[in-house]
Every structure is written in C-alpha cells, then in structure tokens.
Amino acid sequence: MADSEFALIRRYFARPAPDGVLGVGDDCALLPPTAGHLAISTDLLIEGIHFFPDVDPVALGHKALAVNLSDLAAMGATPRAFVLALALPKVDHVWLEGFSRGLLALADAHGCALIGGDTTRNPQGIAIDVTIFGEVPAQLALRRDGAKVGDDIWVSGTLGDADVALRLLLADGSVSDPNGSVLAATRTALEWPQPQVALGLALRGVASAALDISDGLAQDLGHILRASGVGAELRVADLPLSPTLAALPSALARRSALTGGDVYQLCFCAPASARGELAAIAQRLALPLTRVGQIVAGSGLRVMDEHGQVLPPVAGGFDHFGSGQGGD
Numbered sequence: 001m002a003d004s005e006f007a008l009i010r011r012y013f014a015r016p017a018p019d020g021v022l023g024v025g026d027d028c029a030l031l032p033p034t035a036g037h038l039a040i041s042t043d044l045l046i047e048g049i050h051f052f053p054d055v056d057p058v059a060l061g062h063k064a065l066a067v068n069l070s071d072l073a074a075m076g077a078t079p080r081a082f083v084l085a086l087a088l089p090k091v092d093h094v095w096l097e098g099f100s101r102g103l104l105a106l107a108d109a110h111g112c113a114l115i116g117g118d119t120t121r122n123p124q125g126i127a128i129d130v131t132i133f134g135e136v137p138a139q140l141a142l143r144r145d146g147a148k149v150g151d152d153i154w155v156s157g158t159l160g161d162a163d164v165a166l167r168l169l170l171a172d173g174s175v176s177d178p179n180g181s182v183l184a185a186t187r188t189a190l191e192w193p194q195p196q197v198a199l200g201l202a203l204r205g206v207a208s209a210a211l212d213i214s215d216g217l218a219q220d221l222g223h224i225l226r227a228s229g230v231g232a233e234l235r236v237a238d239l240p241l242s243p244t245l246a247a248l249p250s251a252l253a254r255r256s257a258l259t260g261g262d263v264y265q266l267c268f269c270a271p272a273s274a275r276g277e278l279a280a281i282a283q284r285l286a287l288p289l290t291r292v293g294q295i296v297a298g299s300g301l302r303v304m305d306e307h308g309q310v311l312p313p314v315a316g317g318f319d320h321f322g323s324g325q326g327g328d
C-alpha cells in the first residue's frame with residue numbers, strides 16, 4: 001500500500017497550490033486566466049534518448065523542468081505553472097526523492113508551481129513529460145518570425161560545452177580527455193542547463209525574434225530564418241566558447257558550437273540600434289551576450305571563417321529521425 005501510485009504522488013509531488021489555484025488532487029488543475037496570453041509548451045525526455053539511465057536523478061529533475069522553462073524564456077514569457085507526466089519501470093524511492101527534489105527546487109526558484117500530472121508504470125524505461133504554462137503580453141512575445149534584414153544575431157552564454165560532454169560520455173572517440181578534465185568542466189552544461197528566463201523577459205520589446213538552442217545553433221537558427229523569410233551570415237570565429245572549448249582543437253570546438261545540442265541558451269535577433277541596451281542587459285544579468293552574425297536578404301545560413309571566406313554548408317544538428325539517431 002505504501003507504494004501505491006497515489007501514495008507516490010502525495011509523497012513526492014503534492015504541494016500546496018498557490019492562492020486561487022486548484023493544484024494536485026482533482027481531475028483537472030484550475031488556473032485562473034490572466035490579462036496576457038497563455039504561453040504553453042511541452043518537452044518529452046526519454047531514457048536513453050535524452051538522458052543516460054544512470055544520470056543523477058536530482059540533475060534529471062532539474063533538467064526536465066529547465067528545458068521547458070527555456071521554451072518560456074525563448075518566448076519572453078513569465079513562468080506560472082506546470083504539469084508532470086511520469087512513466088517509471090519501478091518504484092525507486094532514492095530516485096524519486098532525488099528527482100522530485102531537483103524538479104521542485106527549480107520550480108521554487110522560478111515561482112512555477114507543479115499543479116498536476118499523471119503517473120504510470122512503463123517496463124521499457126523512464127519517460128518524463130513536462131507541460132508548462134506561462135504568460136506574456138501578446139504584442140511582446142518573442143516569436144520566430146520577426147527577424148529583419150540588417151538585424152544582428154546574438155547568442156547568450158557559451159556554445160558547445162554540452163555537446164563535448166555528451167561525446168565524452170558516449171565515448172565516441174571524437175574528443176581526447178586523458179585526465180578527465182574536459183568532462184569535469186563541461187558536464188554541468190549538459191546535466192544542469194540554466195534556463196534564461198530573466199534574459200527572455202529583458203528581451204521583450206528589444207529582440208525581433210528569438211528561440212532557445214536545443215538541437216544546435218545552425219539548425220535552430222534555420223527555424224528563425226524560415227519563419228522570417230530571411231537569410232543569415234554567421235562568423236564562426238565570433239561564436240562564444242568556454243575556456244575549456246577554446247583550448248580544444250578549433251575544428252572540434254567550432255563543430256560543437258555550431259551543431260551541438262542541449263545548449264538551452266537563447267539565440268535572438270535585434271536591430272543594431274539595440275546594441276547599447278543589450279550591453280546593459282548583459283551586465284545587469286551577468287550573462288555574456290555575443291553578436292555572432294547578421295540577418296541578410298535571401299534564405300539559408302552562410303557560415304564565414306575569420307577571413308570572410310564562406311565555409312562548406314553546416315551538416316549536423318540534432319534530429320530524432322535523422323541519420324545517426326536510428327531514423328531512416
């Protein structure tokens with residue numbers, strides 16, 4: 001009886017709901033509407049696809065919510081609440097305690113309440129889906145379709161660290177790390193992504209388009225270009241790298257920065273007139289913001305080297321059904 005589905009929910013996930021909200025325990029949660037638009041997003045995490053089976057459950061709880069908060073950040077939305085669908089092969093109290101702790105600590109940090117969900121058994125492995133609700137004044141939402149010719153292209157934080165950590169954990173042989181120092185320095189980026197919610201809010205009325213980088217900068221920027229009907233030039237030498245990546249062979253660091261996923265930093269466009277304001281935002285948030293290219297007329301992405309030479313088209317970026325992922 002102690003391990004019933006309902007006992008698990010009460011023990012690990014039921015929390016008092018915020019005032020005026022009906023949370024965990026009824027057929028639906030009830031969330032009063034607000035003045036702005038609801039921003040809604042969902043992201044599914046599957047064992048073996050999105051995380052290793054032996055990953056620290058505290059980190060996994062954090063990441064399950066972080067990737068969803070990152071979508072709200074990319075839209076310029078304020079987090080309000082989320083629901084959690086969980087499929088587990090068995091009841092593992094150590095895992096559940098760690099997972100719920102990591103999840104709810106990030107929820108508390110963002111004032112984003114867990115208001116419902118669903119819990120089932122699945123012998124094939126762990127699956128976690130968070131659906132998140134935020135709010136944003138309709139006119140201020142950071143959409144993908146507003147980039148204009150001449151806009152600067154910016155990214156927050158650094159790129160490629162999570163990809164390097166993933167390559168080392170997969171032991172695919174592409175990164176040399178004889179004493180483990182590269183993995184030690186990059187693993188946090190993969191396992192503890194920090195959603196840039198404050199940046200998203202600061203970009204309201206400043207950025208012309210934005211998204212969060214989950215599948216790789218080159219691929220994700222492509223979504224902005226298609227939605228906005230524009231092209232882009234990226235300067236590979238300007239991509240922001242951590243000191244660890246900057247010390248790796250440059251071809252490897254550049255590939256991870258351009259095509260590596262699991263980044264959860266924002267890529268956004270803004271007119272040149274916003275450069276001063278963006279410098280002030282970077283300083284206030286203590287977050288590097290780097291100009292990496294320009295929106296141009298036409299379509300598609302051109303990547304230039306430090307001499308202004310166009311590099312061969314970028315291959316790669318994460319695709320669940322693409323080559324290398326068991327797809328066709």
Ligand SMILES: Nc1ncnc2c1ncn2[C@@H]1O[C@H](COP(=O)(O)OP(=O)(O)O)[C@@H](O)[C@H]1O
Pocket residue numbers: 043071214
């Ligand atoms: N199964 C689905 N049904 C309906 N819409 C979907 C489905 N999967 C993805 N989408 C939508 O397609 C768009 C692209 O999805 P995705 O690449 O997952 O975006 P993101 O990287 O922001 O999570 C999003 O608007 C998402 O809501």
Ligand SMILES: Cc1ncc(C[n+]2csc(CCOP(=O)(O)OP(=O)(O)O)c2C)c(N)n1
Pocket residue numbers: 043044048049050051052067166214215260261262318
């Ligand atoms: C064990 C493991 N293998 C591979 C990856 C790499 N990976 C898996 S999904 C993904 C892209 C992001 O996930 P997706 O479901 O596409 O998120 P979305 O773009 O919808 O936000 C990446 C880079 C990983 N993080 N962990």
Ligand SMILES: [Mg+2]
Pocket residue numbers: 042043
């Ligand atoms: Mg998605």
